[in-house]
Amino acid sequence: MSGLRALASNREAVLFALLIGALAVAALASPSFLQVNNLLEIGRLIAEAGLIAVGMTAVIITAGIDLSVGATLALCAVILGKSWHDAGMSIWTASAVGVVAGGLAGGFNGLLVTRLGLPPLIVTLATMALYRGLALGLSHAEPVHGYPDSFLLLGQGYWQLGPVALPVQFPLVALVIIVSGLYLSRSVWGRWLYALGRNEAAARIAGVPVDALKMAAYVGTGLLTGLAAVIYVARVSTAKADAGTMMELDVITACVLGGVSIAGGEGSIWGTALGLMLLAVVRRGMDLRQVGNAEQAIVVGTVLVLAVAAHSAWSRATQAARLGKAGARAGSAE
Amino acid sequence: MSTSSVSSSAVLLETREVAKSYPGARALAGVSIELKAGEIRGLIGPNGAGKTTLVSIIAGMERPDAGEVTLAGRRVQQFSPLTAAALGVAVVPQYPDLFPSLSVLDNLFVGSWPRRVGVLDWGKMWRRAGEALDRLGTTIPLSAPLGSLTLADQQMVQVARALLHDARIFIFDEPTTPLTSSEADRLFAIIRDLSAAGKAVIYITHRLPELFGLAHRITLLRDGSVVATVNTDETREDELVRLMAGDARAEAARPRRDWATGDVVLGVRNLRVEGQREPVSFDVRRGEVLGLTGLAGSGAEQVARAMAGALSYEGELVIDGRPHRPRTVQAAQAAGIYLLPSDRQGEGLFLGLSVRENLTVTALRWLCGGAGWVDTMRERAVTRDYVSKLGVKLTSIEQPVETLSGGNQQKVVLARSLAAQPRVLVSLDPTQGVDVAARAEIHRLLRELSAQGVGIIVVAGEAAELRCLCDRVLVMHRGCLVADLPAEEADEEAILRHAGGVGEEVARSSAPEALAPSRRHVPWPRELTLAVFLLALSAVVGLLNPNFLSPDNLRDVASNASHVLVAALSMTAVIITGNIDISVGSGLGLCAAVGAGLAVSGWPLGAVLVVTVAVGCLLGLVNSAAVVGLRLPSIIVTLGTLNVFRGVLLHTTGGKWITGLPPSFRVVALGRVLGVPVGVLIAAGAALALALVLRYTAWGRCLYLWGDNPRSARRLGVKGSIVVTSVLVLMGCSLALAAVMFAARFSAVQSNAGLGFEMLVITCAVVGGANIFGGRGTVLGTVLGALLVTVIGNALTLLQLSAYWDKAVQGALVLAAVSADVLGRRRRSA
Structure with missing residues (x-):
């Protein structure tokens, strides 16, 4: 019985093996790949997706989803740029405004999901257009650039530790991942989040504050997306309304690869982090082999569908193994 | 109502030694009954007697393990709902299970539409439906959505549907539960008419008085066997009650209570939930097991849920002398009241989580140090403590909870409440679906708790269980508290008598509820709102900028809308089935590139169209293969293919533009027939075609059925895989057409x-x-939607507002539309 439990946690081991495999393939394809600084550079590239993926993991665990994160990132970036450039705020105040805007955007999603009981898919599909449209409308699709160097360091700078150049955002992302990973697995709210994702009706009866938890997940995703927007603007030196286009795909794919179940109640930040790294290695490997964006989109899109399919087939199989025929029947009922 | 007139008629239904077992329980142990034309047969028995199983077998929803069923002289070989319906069986369930979003007329004929030259014959349906409803003496509007009717009218639709399908055996499963007494009277009259017309009727009920004056004979089931079949005019209610109670009295006598009941721990004052006739008040004393019972629809369970904050109510609770009005489960828990749900799979367990996680979910609040971190050592200790206290049999507290037996699962749910140190425990059917040994143990635990001073309320349907367990039993009937029985009077007979309303007059023609007019919300059609809004918007924009209303601009608007509309029409079909396709943007680009590429290399328009549509069809097949074949949600699949298709497009074109489209190709968009752009004609043709297909073909209706209620649709023989595949392929094909128009x-x-x-x-x-959510959508609505979206885009440009806001407006429109849907649905169900 407990063997099954062990198998479930082995999912991360499987993922880890995949990651090592991907690294090996990438190293064979391009010898420079395994250089420490190249690997750390990957950390810079995945920082934004990584921050958002932490929030997305929580949202998907509640059996929700947030398709609007890419658009939210653009909106936050534009608001940051406009606050600094047009409203004359200091760059740090403007950054804070950007982060708060992200929280508000997430809160609006959360309100529609909890108060009106609308399906998260359709809510965030609509706000994806809404937030992108606001970003376009506010900026008239004009980029804002010319940020002070002290700000750009946040996205482009290094901590020089001996021979190793650590991208500035690396420790921040690592900290967010570790704290939220621990929080999700060890705190009361984290534990409740899983219960809620498994069975919302039962969670309500058991006294779990369902609506507050969902709200927290969406607001948290919004805040982290706002933070990602700040780092993004500092990294690319410009705030533009087309920022983060298709970001949601990478983020959701990383979560699903990492074992977060679209059906809710399953997954972990650790898995998501591994999924994120796997995706980043694959993308970086393709970059080094000069595989174009087009082909990368095909690969990532296919990986998403296959990962979800593998996950649901895997869940059905273990369910059937646990309960015998009865479980298989229940699993196929819907 | 003489029995002799029936006894000479033909036998319509016969079951011989029908047996059925489920894992762990025998539902039927060889039941033989015989039903003649014109007979009304009452079917009664305590919960778990096998009534539902018997009826499910007759209706083809279950297959018996042994025995045979003969319908209208033919032995049933194949047990399926379709076969049973073809042989004349019709079930009128307690709560309607047809298609709430569809019209009454639709619901009357779904699955077997009358046709003329291959298309659905709505004229004939309208006539026949009118006749059928006239026969029943009702005036239900045929065009109203079924879901907007009262439950009584919905039942009437089920009866009319059965009549229209020439049903000969009618099965009513506790039909009066959701009805007012005048509505019930009307139903009884109709059942008598059915009998007079030579139909056979099986009438299942817990309300014995209903059977007198209605049924010719009554069959009593208990423990899966027929106990007796009696002629109604030769028996009395109390005799039936005695038969139902059976010799259960010989079973385990209730142990004497050896502790004293103390102060009132919880007082319920004038508590009333919505739909309940009279408010209830009662006290729960320390150290007392209080039973609360009643038939389905009596309100007993609702009262219990309200007490635990899980249902809104009026009135208040008095806890230790202080008034409380907990409005949420959390507030009730803070006051010490905990609910133990009966439906373990639905409301009790978190399947997939461990025993530990299931057990401590409520107590977590107290198992954490500062900042909300769970103290895992303490958590494990508490889990082990309760596992041993309650004697849960397991190998490890980390094993998934679904690997435990039913009785042990129930103990885990019970332990969850106990770990939170309750003052009052409200327990719904605490022994549902557990074996005899576990049941005795759970009873013992509840009594122990009560001895320790916890107030215990048990809501149960089974009289024998209440007698064994409770010190006092409150009985509810139709929303009123009708009896407060002390232990010595609370035997099965008394409980059944009060719960069934025995002694109550059946026909209360002057019942107050009969005066209330039946509420019928006829929803305001979306199309009308849109049309008005569209006109108003056009007028405003026209006033601000007269160019808007110039023929050239209007033609522009129509042209701009045309390719969007062609794709939106198929999207409507996709959404009607409860799916969505977000890959259409990339699909459009890909198809446009294919079409344009071929046109540039000199292919004639016809060939370009054929190839492009073939490509679109292929895209649809890719999506449907993943949705149907891998059983994945369509939004996730199309989120993936959205990128795949875009990638394929970029890969094949290398990111270059395709230029120099020949005029022979561009005629699709630029050509005009009698001054009307070709594109507009194509879009209009597509709209007309889809409207006709949706209305006049079985396939079109099946989209609605599948989207509205897949379970019932499946029962009517609708194949979901075919519906979803066809609709996604249609999406791909029309996307290709839209792409050519676009290019x-x-x-x-x-x-x-x-x-x-x-x-x-x-x-x-x-x-x-x-x-x-599926099940609704019209061509006209989508046409208006497409016009509205285009007009807004046009207006933003003409009024020199930034076109960049276009996207934001779209998002806001979608949110407004789906919110209106949800709010409308809520108002209707309120």
């Missing part, structure tokens, strides 16, 4: 063609009233 409008196709197109198309459909 022809410009002299070049860019590699980012169609970016954001999915949102535009979904906006048109959803704003037009296509319901994302």
Whole structure:
């Protein structure tokens, strides 16, 4: 019985093996790949997706989803740029405004999901257009650039530790991942989040504050997306309304690869982090082999569908193994 | 109502030694009954007697393990709902299970539409439906959505549907539960008419008085066997009650209580939940097991849920002398009241989580140090403590909870409440679906708790269980508290008598509820709102900028809307089935590139169209293969293919524009027939075609059935895989057509063609009233939606507002439309 439990946690081991495999393939394809600084550079590239993926993991665990994160990132970036450039705020105040805007955007999603009981898919599909449209409308699709160097360091700078150049955002992302990973697995709210994702009706009866938890997940995703927007603007030196286009795909794919179940109640930040790294290695490997964006989109899109399919087939199989025929029947009922 | 007139008629239904077992329980142990034309047969028995199983077998929803069923002289070989219906069996369930979003007329004929030259014959349906409803003496509007009717009228639709299908055996399963007494009277009259017309009727009920004056004979089931079949005019209610109670009295006598009941721990004052006739008040004393019972619909369970904050109510609770009005489960828990749900799979367990996680979920609040971190050591200790206290049999507290037996699962749910140190425990059917040994143990635990001073309320349907367990039993009937029985009077007979309303007059023609007019919400059609809004918007924009109303601009608007509409129409069909396709933007770009590429290399228009549509069809097949074949949600699949298709497009074009489209190709967009752009004609043709297909073909109706209620649709023989595949392929094909129209409008196709197109198309459909939950959507609505979206885009440009806001407006429109849907649905169900 407990063997099954062990198998479930082995999912991360499987993922880890995949990651090592991907690294090996990438190293064979391009010898420079395994250089420490190249690997750390990957950390810079995945920082934004990584921050958002932490929030997305929580949202998907509640059996929700947030398709609007890419658009939210653009909106936050534009608001940051406009606050600094047009409203004359200091760059740090403007950054804070950007982060708060992200929280508000997430809160609006959360309100529609909890108060009106609308399906998260359709809510965030609509706000994806809404937030992108606001970003376009506010900026008239004009980029804002010319940020002070002290700000750009946040996205482009290094901590020089001996021979190793650590991208500035690396420790921040690592900290967010570790704290939220621990929080999700060890705190009361984290534990409740899983219960809620498994069975919302039962969670309500058991006294779990369902609506507050969902709200927290969406607001948290919004805040982290706002933070990602700040780092993004500092990294690319410009705030533009087309920022983060298709970001949601990478983020959701990383979560699903990492074992977060679209059906809710399953997954972990650790898995998501591994999924994120796997995706980043694959993308970086393709970059080094000069595989174009087009082909990368095909690969990532296919990986998403296959990962979800593998996950649901895997869940059905273990369910059937646990309960015998009865479980298989229940699993196929819907 | 003489028995002799029936006894000479033909036998319509016969079951011989029908047996059925489920894992762990025998539901039927060889039941033989015989039903003649014109007979009304009452079927009664305590919960778990096998009534539902018997009826399910007759209706073809279950297959018996042994025995045979003969319907209208033919032995049933194949047990399926369709076969049973073909042999004349019709079930009128307690709560309607047809298609709430569809019209009454639709519901009357779904699955077996009358046709003329291959298309559905609505004229004939209208006539026959009118006749059928006239026969029943009702005036239900045929065009109203079924879901907008009262439950009584919905039942009437089920009866009319059965009549229209020439049913000969009618099965009513506790039909009066949701009805007022005048509505029930009307139903009884109709059942008598059915009998007079030579139909056979099986009438299942717990309300014995209903059977007198209605049924010719009554069959009593208990423990899966027929105990007796009696002629109604030769028996009395109390005799039936005695038969139902059976010799259960010989079973385990209730142990004497050896502790004293103390102060009132919880007082319920004038508590009333919505739909309940009279408020109830009672006390729960320390150290007392209080039973609360009643038939389905009596309100007993609702009262219990309200006490635990899980249902809204009026009135208040008095806890230790202080008034409380907990409005949420959390508030009730803070006051010490905990609910133990009966439906373990639905409301009790978190399947997939461990025993530990299931057990401590409520107590976590107290198991954490500062900052909300769980103290895992303490958590494990508490789990082990309760596992041993309650004697849960397991190998490890980390094993998934679904690997435990039913009785042990129930103990885990019980332990969850106990770990939170309750003052009052409200327990719904605490021994549902557990074996005899576990049941005795759970009873013992509840009594122990009560001895320790916890107030215990047990809601149970089974009289024997209440007698064994409770010190006092409150009985509810139709929303009123009708009896407060002390232990010595609370035997099965008394409980059944009060719960069934025995002694109550059946016909209360002057019942107050009969005066209330039946509420019928006829929803305001979305199309009308849209049309009004569209006209108003056009007028305003026209006033601000007269150019808007110039023929040239209007033709422009129509042209701009045309390719969007072609795609939006198919999106409507996709959404009607409860799916969505967000890959259409990339699909549009890909198809446009293929079409444009072929046109540039000199292919004739016809060949270009054929190949492009074939490509679109292929895209649809890819999506449907993943949705149907891998059983994945359509939104996730199309989120993936959205990228795959875009990638394929960029890969094949290398990101270059395709320019120099020949005029012979661009005629699709630029040509005019009698002054009307070709594109507009194509779009109008597509709209007309889809409207006709949706209305006049079985396939079109099946889209609605599948989207509205897949379970019932499956029962009627609708194949979901075919519905979903066909609709996604249709989406692909019309997308290809839209792509050709799109490409022809410009002299070049860019590699980012169609970016954001999915949102535009979904906006048109959803704003037009296509319901994302499935089952609703019209062609007219989508046409208006497409016009509205285009007019807004045009207006933003003409009024020199930034076109950049276009996207934001689309998003806001979708949110407004889906919110209106949800709020409308809520108001209707309120």
